[in-house]
Every structure is written in structure tokens, then in C-alpha cells.
Amino acid sequence: MTSTERGIAAAEAHSAHNYHPLPVVVATAEGAWMTDVTGRRYLDLLAGYSALNFGHGNRRLLDAARAQLERVTLTSRAFHHDRFADFCTRLAELCGMELVLPMNTGAEAVETAVKTARKWGYRVKGVPDGRAKIIVADNNFHGRTTTIVSFSTDPEARADFGPYTPGFESVPYGDLAALAAAVDEHTVAVLLEPIQGEAGVLVPPAGYLPGVRKLTRDRDVLFIADEIQSGLGRTGRTFACEHEDVVPDVYVLGKALGGGVVPVSAVVSSREVLGVFAPGEHGSTFGGNPLACAVALEVIELLRTGEFQQRATELGAHLHHELGPLAGGGAVDAVRGRGLWAGVDINPSRGSGRAVSERLLARGVLVKETHGATIRIAPPLMISKADLDWGLDQLRHVLGV
Structure with missing residues (x-):
């Protein structure tokens, strides 16, 4: 049994099954990236359902927390x-x-x-x-x-x-x-x-x-x-x-x-x-x-400062420019959203939202499905354009487009 499998088995043995997590066990995270117990890195395109707008381990936030803890x-x-x-x-x-x-x-x-x-x-x-x-x-x-x-x-x-x-x-x-x-x-x-x-x-x-x-x-x-x-x-x-x-x-x-x-x-x-x-x-x-x-x-x-709102505006425009052409091409039925936030409806021919999420996981990208056929993309607002583009390339690959 691998360390990932052991971690998942231990969690499921003593926790109520009110969630259905993807099969990854995260150990550390920084910025837009998370690292699992085996040392493999993953690009986080979920950001804790927008709780992590400012990225994992934001120095200013951690410094404020540490000072107050004392x-x-x-x-x-x-x-x-x-x-x-x-x-x-x-x-x-x-x-x-x-x-x-x-x-x-x-x-x-x-x-x-x-x-x-x-x-x-x-x-x-x-x-x-x-x-x-x-x-x-x-x-x-x-x-x-x-x-x-x-x-x-x-x-x-x-x-x-x-x-x-x-x-x-x-x-x-x-x-x-x-x-x-x-x-x-x-x-x-x-x-x-x-x-x-x-x-x-x-x-x-x-x-x-x-x-x-x-x-x-x-x-x-x-x-x-x-x-x-x-x-x-x-x-x-x-x-x-x-x-x-x-x-x-x-x-x-x-x-x-x-x-x-x-x-x-x-x-x-x-x-x-x-x-x-x-x-x-x-x-x-x-x-x-x-x-x-x-x-x-x-x-x-x-x-x-307005910095994060501006990043969401600019990177969001890029995100939707890249995702838009996927809609109606056979792999994706629709794309919706605003700013650095998108819902992508997966055509059944490419599998369920869960299946696509699992295939992205295998390629080092973390997203999560909702209502069966939809995956949500909501990265930390501090994500770089290069990292966002890499994540979108992985999505195109698993969709076969």
C-alpha cells in the first residue's frame, strides 16, 4: 500500500463520509501549488472554493496570524x-x-x-x-x-x-x-x-x-x-x-x-x-x-490596493478567452463565469465531471466537479499566467481537443 493509499484509508476509517475527495493526500502548499505526501506537485485550480483567493501560505496573512498567536x-x-x-x-x-x-x-x-x-x-x-x-x-x-x-x-x-x-x-x-x-x-x-x-x-x-x-x-x-x-x-x-x-x-x-x-x-x-x-x-x-x-x-x-481585483479581471479575461472556443465543439457543452471563475459543462462523450477531475489529477491539476457534469475553475487570484496556461493545456489534453 502506498503512502497515499494509507492516508486515504486512515481518513476514511474514522471520518463520516460526507465528502468524496479526490484520491490525493496534500502535505504542503505554497502559492497556487500543493504537494502531496509522495512529493508530487499539483496546480490548485479550486482555491478552497474561493477561500484561498490570496494563495496558499500568503506571507502577509501568515505573519499577521503568527503575531496575533503570540x-x-x-x-x-x-x-x-x-x-x-x-x-x-x-x-x-x-x-x-x-x-x-x-x-x-x-x-x-x-x-x-x-x-x-x-x-x-x-x-x-x-x-x-x-x-x-x-x-x-x-x-x-x-x-x-x-x-x-x-x-x-x-x-x-x-x-x-x-x-x-x-x-x-x-x-x-x-x-x-x-x-x-x-x-x-x-x-x-x-x-x-x-x-x-x-x-x-x-x-x-x-x-x-x-x-x-x-x-x-x-x-x-x-x-x-x-x-x-x-x-x-x-x-x-x-x-x-x-x-x-x-x-x-x-x-x-x-x-x-x-x-x-x-x-x-x-x-x-x-x-x-x-x-x-x-x-x-x-x-x-x-x-x-x-x-x-x-x-x-x-x-x-x-x-x-485593488491589485487582486485587477489580476482577476485580466487573468479572468484570458481564462474565458481560452475556454470559450471549447464550448460547442463536442467536448464541452457550455462555459460560464466572470473574472477568474468558470463553470465548464463536460459533454457526456468525454465522461462525467468526476472522471475529468480524476484525469486532471493524474496530470497534476486539481479541480472539482459539481452536479455531475460540471467542473469549476477558480484558481488563487495570484496565479501566474504561465501556470494558468499550463493548467488549461492539461484540460485540453484530457478532453482530447
């Missing part, structure tokens, strides 16, 4: 600590908002946004108690807690986890008329991904997000943008909503906010919206901890 890592929110105010202030500024409610994971942030919208609906909008409704989109992915899977349309995420939480209505993604028809007097929020990541990097039609923004304003409904995957530079802007000059009422952030070092998430909004909470109504022992704040502050500084 000082204090956790106080709980029972006490103030000296990194918290700066984190909240600078993240609010980055978002053009007023208040920040920090959590840890993306799913926690979405749950927080749901609670926020409901409480705002009751206390500010005047919706009768227990009647608040939140509208979501088909094929959404916002996490896997019991509340969130209650409004999922993915049978794999939803089946066998009922009874389901009420108060949600799902409409087709990108269909403004369907959304407008679903809004009623009890609607408190519309919760959307500006680009649906897990669904296959689905970009909505032009004008959809501005239409959502106008509709929600006109009907006194909160627009909650889940930018956990799409935000913080991935699409070439700080937030994907910016591509259509849209500012939602609430941003939900995570993944890249922790730089791939620690889990950090947050809900960011106005004082009117997040001001509905009183002490004791919501919280997290680790949310906004000193270590998380130190790393996230450095992430914010990296984004303030």
Missing part, C-alpha cells in the same frame, strides 16, 4: 479585545456599510442574515409575528444547516433532513417576473447569490440584479447578497454585485475573508438593519475572535 487568540464576546474595533470599522468601510456582525463559517453568516431579516421584518416593517417570508432562488447554495437545506432545491443536500423550516419560497434564478410575483406583504427579504457558484458558476441575465434592487426597494424588502464565494475579488471586483452597480442592503461574506488561514464570516449592513439586535439575541463564542480579526484585517488591506 498575543491573544480568544476572549469570547464577553470582553472587548484590541483588534475587534478595527476589523469592524475597516470591513464596514470596504462594504460601504455601517455595521458588522462577525461569525465564523459561511453557513453561520447566512443563518445570521436570515435571523436579521426576520427580526427587521417584525420590528421595522411591521410583518405579523411568525409570518415573515424570505424569497430565494432555485439551485441556490447557501450552506448545509437544517434551516438552509430547507430552502435548497438540491435533493442531495435536502433529502432525509426534514422536517423543514418554513418561511421560504424559491423562484427560478434570473427570472425577475417570477420574483416580483412571489413578493407579498409578508416578504422581508430576497436572498440571492449574485453568481450561483455550486450550481455551476451561473451568471444571471444582464439587468437582473438591478431589477432585484429596484423591486426590493419599491416593495420595502431587504436585498441580501450572498457573496461568500463571489465576493472579495473573485470576479474582478470587490463584490460581484458591483458589475451592475448594485449595492444590496446586506452583504453575507465568508471564505476569502479568512484568507484560507482561519474561518471568518460576517454579515454587513446598515444601522437600521443590523441595529435590530439586542445583547443576548444572537452570538458566537469564536465570532470576531482576535486571531480571526487580525487575519481578516490583513485580507481587507490586500483588497484595498
Whole structure:
């Protein structure tokens, strides 16, 4: 048995099988490259589902983490600590908002946004108690807690986890008329991904997000943008909503906010919206901890320069220029995306998304499939053009084009 096989067998012997990892055991990583236990290197074109936007082992992020580790890592929110105010202030500024409610994971942030919208609906909008409704989109992915899977349309995420939480209505993604028809007097929020990541990097039609923004304003409904995957530079802007000059009422952030070092998430909004909470109504022992704040502050500084957004714009244009001609040629049915983010639908004649991912693994490239036929490409934003081109050459090779 090889060292890779031993590592996989040991992991599977004592862990629940809630994931189906590719057969590689990573030992170290730097930049856009990971190295397995045998010493073989792989180009990372997944970037931890966008958690690693700034690359593996980013020196600035690691230095910030190390310095904070020597000082204090956790106080709980029972006490103030000296990194918290700066984190909240600078993240609010980055978002053009007023208040920040920090959590840890993306799913926690979405749950927080749901609670926020409901409480705002009751206390500010005047919706009768227990009647608040939140509208979501088909094929959404916002996490896997019991509340969130209650409004999922993915049978794999939803089946066998009922009874389901009420108060949600799902409409087709990108269909403004369907959304407008679903809004009623009890609607408190519309919760959307500006680009649906897990669904296959689905970009909505032009004008959809501005239409959502106008509709929600006109009907006194909160627009909650889940930018956990799409935000913080991935699409070439700080937030994907910016591509259509849209500012939602609430941003939900995570993944890249922790730089791939620690889990950090947050809900960011106005004082009117997040001001509905009183002490004791919501919280997290680790949310906004000193270590998380130190790393996230450095992430914010990296984004303030605009360097990573510019790289995502330029390399993203190159990525889509290279991928576009593959569509319709027999190997690939469609290519979608924005910035340094793409969903590639594999024609069944070339195998499943999993099969293509495994063939790429054999050639030293790491991607991951979704919904059977689609592979996602989302490298760290600091990847070099030469490395990106090499990875795309491997994709062409396994597709036979």
C-alpha cells in the first residue's frame, strides 16, 4: 500500500463520509501549488472554493496570524479585545456599510442574515409575528444547516433532513417576473447569490440584479447578497454585485475573508438593519475572535490596493478567452463565469465531471466537479499566467481537443 493509499484509508476509517475527495493526500502548499505526501506537485485550480483567493501560505496573512498567536487568540464576546474595533470599522468601510456582525463559517453568516431579516421584518416593517417570508432562488447554495437545506432545491443536500423550516419560497434564478410575483406583504427579504457558484458558476441575465434592487426597494424588502464565494475579488471586483452597480442592503461574506488561514464570516449592513439586535439575541463564542480579526484585517488591506481585483479581471479575461472556443465543439457543452471563475459543462462523450477531475489529477491539476457534469475553475487570484496556461493545456489534453 502506498503512502497515499494509507492516508486515504486512515481518513476514511474514522471520518463520516460526507465528502468524496479526490484520491490525493496534500502535505504542503505554497502559492497556487500543493504537494502531496509522495512529493508530487499539483496546480490548485479550486482555491478552497474561493477561500484561498490570496494563495496558499500568503506571507502577509501568515505573519499577521503568527503575531496575533503570540498575543491573544480568544476572549469570547464577553470582553472587548484590541483588534475587534478595527476589523469592524475597516470591513464596514470596504462594504460601504455601517455595521458588522462577525461569525465564523459561511453557513453561520447566512443563518445570521436570515435571523436579521426576520427580526427587521417584525420590528421595522411591521410583518405579523411568525409570518415573515424570505424569497430565494432555485439551485441556490447557501450552506448545509437544517434551516438552509430547507430552502435548497438540491435533493442531495435536502433529502432525509426534514422536517423543514418554513418561511421560504424559491423562484427560478434570473427570472425577475417570477420574483416580483412571489413578493407579498409578508416578504422581508430576497436572498440571492449574485453568481450561483455550486450550481455551476451561473451568471444571471444582464439587468437582473438591478431589477432585484429596484423591486426590493419599491416593495420595502431587504436585498441580501450572498457573496461568500463571489465576493472579495473573485470576479474582478470587490463584490460581484458591483458589475451592475448594485449595492444590496446586506452583504453575507465568508471564505476569502479568512484568507484560507482561519474561518471568518460576517454579515454587513446598515444601522437600521443590523441595529435590530439586542445583547443576548444572537452570538458566537469564536465570532470576531482576535486571531480571526487580525487575519481578516490583513485580507481587507490586500483588497484595498485593488491589485487582486485587477489580476482577476485580466487573468479572468484570458481564462474565458481560452475556454470559450471549447464550448460547442463536442467536448464541452457550455462555459460560464466572470473574472477568474468558470463553470465548464463536460459533454457526456468525454465522461462525467468526476472522471475529468480524476484525469486532471493524474496530470497534476486539481479541480472539482459539481452536479455531475460540471467542473469549476477558480484558481488563487495570484496565479501566474504561465501556470494558468499550463493548467488549461492539461484540460485540453484530457478532453482530447
